[in-house]
Amino acid sequence: MPGFAANKVENILDEGIEKGGAKLDNKQIEDVIKSVLDTETGERLKIYVDTCVHCGLCSDACHHFLSMGRDPKYSPAGKVKRTLGEIFRKKGKVSPEFIKSASIIASTECNVCRRCSMYCPFGIDVAYMMKVVRRICHKLGVTALYIQDTAHSHSVTMNQMWVKEDEWVDTLQWQEEEAQAEFPKLRIPLEKEGAEIMYSVIAPEPKFQAQLIYQAAIIMNTAGIDWTMPATPGWDNSDMAMYTGDFEIMGRLKRSHFDTAARLKVKKIVMGECGHAFRSVYDVGNRWLGWKRPPVPIIHALEFYYDLLKAGKIKIREKYKKSVTLHDPCNVIRGGGLADKSRYVVNALCDNFIEMHPNREHNYCCNAGGGVINCGPPFKNKRMVSNKVKADQLIATGAEVLLSPCHNCYSGLEDIIGHYKINMEIKFISDIIYEVMEKPA
Amino acid sequence: MHDLYNFVRGPLAWTAFFIFIAGSLYRIIKMFVMIKKKESFVFTFWSWKYSLRSIMHWLIPFGTVNMRMHPFMTIVTFIFHICLIIVPFFLFSHNVLWDESWNISCWSIPDPVADIMTIIVVLCIIFFLVRRLKEPEVRFLSTASDYFLLAIVALPFLTGFIAYHQWSSYQFWLILHILTGEIMLMAIPFTRLSHMLFAPFTRGYAGSEFGGVCHSRDW
Numbered sequence A: 001m002p003g004f005a006a007n008k009v010e011n012i013l014d015e016g017i018e019k020g021g022a023k024l025d026n027k028q029i030e031d032v033i034k035s036v037l038d039t040e041t042g043e044r045l046k047i048y049v050d051t052c053v054h055c056g057l058c059s060d061a062c063h064h065f066l067s068m069g070r071d072p073k074y075s076p077a078g079k080v081k082r083t084l085g086e087i088f089r090k091k092g093k094v095s096p097e098f099i100k101s102a103s104i105i106a107s108t109e110c111n112v113c114r115r116c117s118m119y120c121p122f123g124i125d126v127a128y129m130m131k132v133v134r135r136i137c138h139k140l141g142v143t144a145l146y147i148q149d150t151a152h153s154h155s156v157t158m159n160q161m162w163v164k165e166d167e168w169v170d171t172l173q174w175q176e177e178e179a180q181a182e183f184p185k186l187r188i189p190l191e192k193e194g195a196e197i198m199y200s201v202i203a204p205e206p207k208f209q210a211q212l213i214y215q216a217a218i219i220m221n222t223a224g225i226d227w228t229m230p231a232t233p234g235w236d237n238s239d240m241a242m243y244t245g246d247f248e249i250m251g252r253l254k255r256s257h258f259d260t261a262a263r264l265k266v267k268k269i270v271m272g273e274c275g276h277a278f279r280s281v282y283d284v285g286n287r288w289l290g291w292k293r294p295p296v297p298i299i300h301a302l303e304f305y306y307d308l309l310k311a312g313k314i315k316i317r318e319k320y321k322k323s324v325t326l327h328d329p330c331n332v333i334r335g336g337g338l339a340d341k342s343r344y345v346v347n348a349l350c351d352n353f354i355e356m357h358p359n360r361e362h363n364y365c366c367n368a369g370g371g372v373i374n375c376g377p378p379f380k381n382k383r384m385v386s387n388k389v390k391a392d393q394l395i396a397t398g399a400e401v402l403l404s405p406c407h408n409c410y411s412g413l414e415d416i417i418g419h420y421k422i423n424m425e426i427k428f429i430s431d432i433i434y435e436v437m438e439k440p441a
Numbered sequence B: 001m002h003d004l005y006n007f008v009r010g011p012l013a014w015t016a017f018f019i020f021i022a023g024s025l026y027r028i029i030k031m032f033v034m035i036k037k038k039e040s041f042v043f044t045f046w047s048w049k050y051s052l053r054s055i056m057h058w059l060i061p062f063g064t065v066n067m068r069m070h071p072f073m074t075i076v077t078f079i080f081h082i083c084l085i086i087v088p089f090f091l092f093s094h095n096v097l098w099d100e101s102w103n104i105s106c107w108s109i110p111d112p113v114a115d116i117m118t119i120i121v122v123l124c125i126i127f128f129l130v131r132r133l134k135e136p137e138v139r140f141l142s143t144a145s146d147y148f149l150l151a152i153v154a155l156p157f158l159t160g161f162i163a164y165h166q167w168s169s170y171q172f173w174l175i176l177h178i179l180t181g182e183i184m185l186m187a188i189p190f191t192r193l194s195h196m197l198f199a200p201f202t203r204g205y206a207g208s209e210f211g212g213v214c215h216s217r218d219w
């Protein structure tokens, strides 16, 4: 159909998907589909499929659809039709080519952001259905190369970035020394049993963004928090296995994270500004392990900052002057209800806060989350093209600085800003806190 | 013709009601049993408070962001569903039947009003049909069964309208009316019309997850 932007993003070859697909035979596909549908899904999926009246009202929820010239194949129900719909119609007798394309659809054309559940009159959970497709593809070994590598890292090292145990501890000590130049009595307490808080981060922090650990240490020390970080595996709260459909690895990761908190006898886990990790620890991983709610209370950074500012444990020297806008990450706002608290925090820190529209639960996705950015460079151009609506939304604010309290969103939005040449800086909230807070002499 | 009338009015009517009620019960009970067996977490996370909160928002016209984004569709959808439910239940001539068969007598709407509501139902269905054909995102999703279902719902209203106005063979149109009404009834539990049965559960579950776990709205 003319006008659709689809041609720029089709026929992407991914080594993991190609090689995985080449090994498949039809019988194996049928068996795996049958086993996933029979043993891992149930009536809920069937009811979703039967209840969907093909009204298309979910379409306007999805940034892929909106950005791709309203091409119907990118609508939430359109993606279900192209994946599970075919699987049901053909009773699981689908080809390796089909599985390859289903893997691409489910992992790079849907961020499992759940915005569409708020637009479908029946609350049909398309994100869940896409995760079922990912699970099938995972079991068939047809997963994009880059995110699969991340899942391998998880399974070998219990962290996302192949960080070795000594590297982890070294990085913390290095950041401690750096911060001591500014704040001589500062400590990053390791393995402190009985501390009130265990602070956990995602592996990209020690790997590429060690300054975030530095800033967290300054904030913790200034606020006088009784905190600790683990020196053992279990320090990483991230979870790409949840997104590839490798739930067994996800379970091991979350268990090691919770076990570490239990071993350190902390009262709660505070986590850095990451969205997917919050979803994994707060909502998904705990369920896989049989916990209705997380066994240790989970506090996202946004909520932690809110508590600190509210209680006056952090004081603001001078509010941030540049105009800022705030991106609401799906996993902590739609998934964690932190919309009001994040606004309290931003208003406490900044003089000039401009809302983007739509916002809160209705904010548009960054198009990085849900494991999409982790599918790597082959899909980067597609990720840019299929989120034009986000670029337009950012430009409309006219703000100088974009705040993104989530790692995936941060990286994805940084790419969007670059691709669409938007004149905007991007920052984490902790960057602002660090800049405007009163620090002890 | 008379025999046919007796058949659709008698045994087939009973069969249709039986299939509708038993089929609906079967689907709902099966849902509960299977959920209990394989996905019992749905019960764990089910919250009446948040289910009802979500259902209420979706029952109130313009109570959700999406409804406000598509005002015309919202108006048509509400009017359609309201007429669709009221006409068959409260039509005077149906009331006579309820009374004859089960001794239930209830309030009925005046015939001219029912007449207008019937026309509205048919017009709404025409709108849905045009929307299905014209809007790319709806057309892409549409299968033969979707068009078929529109016809299944339209026919009892169309035939009833013709029969009532007695333009041509009254008995022919009446029989066709009863027959198509029975087909629609029997189709409810086994086609997409079952959204009538499942909507409260799917919406309620979404509301429970959004409200209870995520502390956010789903409308």
Ligand code: SF4
Residues within 6 Å of the ligand: A061, A062, A063, A064, A075, A076, A079, A109, A110, A111, A112, A113, A114, A115, A116, A117, A126, A127, A365
């Ligand atoms: S990206 Fe979000 S809105 Fe689009 S289909 Fe996936 S879950 Fe729905």
Ligand code: SF4
Residues within 6 Å of the ligand: A051, A052, A053, A054, A055, A056, A057, A058, A059, A076, A077, A119, A120, A121, A122, A123, A124, B141
């Ligand atoms: S809005 Fe819901 S019912 Fe309508 S097409 Fe989308 S998923 Fe199906």
